[in-house]
Amino acid sequence: MMKVLIVDDSAVMRKVIIRELLKIGVEQANIQEAPDGLVGLEVASKNAFDLILMDWNMPGMLGIDVVRQLRGAGITTPIMMVTTEGEKTNVVTAIQAGANNYLVKPFTPEDFAAKVAQSTAVKV
Secondary structure (H helix, E strand, O other), X not given: OOOEEEEXXXXXXXXXXXXXXXXXXXXXXXXXXXXXXXXXXXXXXXOOOOEEEEOOOOOOOOHHHHHHHHHHOOOOOOEEEEEOOOOHHHHHHHHHHOOOEEEEOOOOHHHHHHHHHHHHHOOO
16 A cells, blocks of 8 residues: 655645545645645655655755755655645756656646656656
8 A cells, every 4th residue: 555745845735645544545644734845855765655745845955956865875665746836946956966856736626646656657
């Protein structure tokens, strides 16, 4: 069963993402949340996940910096950026930092499901 970490400072967005994860068969018990980048970094460093869904803009630590730190620590869990930052340069920056996939908010349920499937099939 897939274990997912959601790192997003918006409680509303975390609820939306959880709803979409439940629709594609992820069990509630296998979903963890982090309200900012610092907490996300700590949780991701201490626990095994099959996928990390990472926002870009958060207080404490930007999502892109969390990605860099996780990759620098040798953590290879697939990471999908889920953010409003849709500029092509940001997508390139995220991929270069070690993100496996990128989804721009707002997203459709179909796009979300497809990107999760792509992300979990890819290993760093």
